Amino acid sequence: MKTFSKPHVAVVGATGAVGTTMLSILEERDFPIASLRLMASERSAGRIVETKWGPIVIEDLATADPSGIDIALFSAGGARSKQYAPKFADAGVAVIDNSSAFRMDDDVPLVVAGVNDAAITSHKGIVANPNCTTMALLMAAGPLHDAAGLKSMIATSYQSVSGSGKTGMDELERQTEFFAEDLSALASGDWEDPGGDLYQRPIAFNVLPLAGSITDQGYTDEEWKLVNETRKILDRQDIAVEPTCVRVPVMVGHGIAASMWFDDPVSADVATEILASAPGVQVWDDSKVPTPIDSAGIDDVLVGRVRETIGFRGGISLFASGDNLRKGAALNAIELAELLLER
């Protein structure tokens, strides 16, 4: 594995919700940077962004030359990753890709920093960042799996609109204003449809039991990610995962309710101890349950409601909440970059 002490870094998709978060986290963490380049689509090219490393002109990804870049943090959507990440990798760049484009490729490690760090060493130019919902879940499931062997899991999500990018946040804001004019209409069912570009039904003051698009067997791509990414990250193909992904009217912060069963059943007390000592995890007790807005803007994933299952005995149920733009995306990408730095 190629490592770097002070790398030349590029952020690709620098103007998106995750890209801008990447920039602030690079600044916050004093990430050692020899030079920083920002890239985005043609639409944003030419714009100047003020950074800790001076003003930077956004380059057009389509024409940018990757030569000289050591690490590129990609968050420009799956299509652009598919098109440009291999080109960057061929030019010797270590690409950390936040899209789903390469996550299930056999020669691309899929890494939750703090959970399966060792997997990154096998990369051949591209490292994949897991899906934001998987990330929050795995921060809790990973340490428990290490201790007890995860056999099966039911996971039901409460995903914020920023998981759909800035468009999602704008849609929630606009629809909230629309409905706020007359909230009583929502109770009577006499509401007018505020319209929306992104979601098939209104998301403000509502929940949408469909995140992503239906792909196979009635499950969405988001749901299949929970299944397949969990198995790959925990390196166990026979983990049974039953997923339901639901969008909720929250700006930032993905919640996930999960029940898990293990090879060696653990008590709630033991599970709580394991989680409390896991890196990047805070356990909150029932007096201040972990909620999405409490997890927004912080690095740690919050876990609470840790309890022994009462149906299907022998398992653990819990609720986890994490900032989908930070640990769920930008922060984990930068933690992966840090794993690539010489120590």
Add this chain to the structure above:
Amino acid sequence: MKTFSKPHVAVVGATGAVGTTMLSILEERDFPIASLRLMASERSAGRIVETKWGPIVIEDLATADPSGIDIALFSAGGARSKQYAPKFADAGVAVIDNSSAFRMDDDVPLVVAGVNDAAITSHKGIVANPNCTTMALLMAAGPLHDAAGLKSMIATSYQSVSGSGKTGMDELERQTEFFAEDLSALASGDWEDPGGDLYQRPIAFNVLPLAGSITDQGYTDEEWKLVNETRKILDRQDIAVEPTCVRVPVMVGHGIAASMWFDDPVSADVATEILASAPGVQVWDDSKVPTPIDSAGIDDVLVGRVRETIGFRGGISLFASGDNLRKGAALNAIELAELLLER
């Protein structure tokens, strides 16, 4: 069982969220009423409510004489039900109680109209209306249980604030206005706490993975209701139920994600057929998934995302959404009253 052709009716708790919904549903359904009395706490006593049956002065429940009432619809909270429902029953009134006070009493039938109607015949003065979340879930689980025998279920809720009454709706409205001033603060984590009377954390733009109060084994009273009421309504004590109850920023409409396993496994197609022909249920396909605001203001419970489980094979996963004030409370109570009417 005593039945009535045109009963003298009382609505107890007539000024609350459920009580006012009871009044509108009585009007909508042309419920045959000989006389209508409205009762509430001392605070509301003396107020005049305009109804289809003329203006009615609200009586103080504490001093009201139940004589002459045939059916009383109680939705005044558990404490008042405990205190006054037996007094009404002793006076010969058939009490339909929306609180949790008597639900688990052996001689009180717990009935979801359309699911276990026959149980009502055994009442001894008090019939209990199930919890709003149980109701939405059982409208889907009941018909499937009849066909295939429900063995076990994982249920994860998305409960609206009106489940906490008008206070919950006011709190969501006030906090929404508070946060709407600067939604970007929610993304950065730099938000000020809007304060709240009801919920331990803000509910606007957030989800709270704790609905009700923790009682036993780390589960809340709301969660235990899902377990115990399901078993009683479906008359099968060995059904395994793993519940998680979460409050969401929705005004009216409870959603619930559930995975169910049966004695005789059914396919998604068969399950969909069963649900589509069940009374009070609409099956919505993936092009218009069932959401809480779609279910607000209507009588039917919406069911969608019906699919065969991919983890723990052989089950059915689905999402149900129902108006917690209507089918989840007022409507079911009135349907139970209709069961008491002479046919």
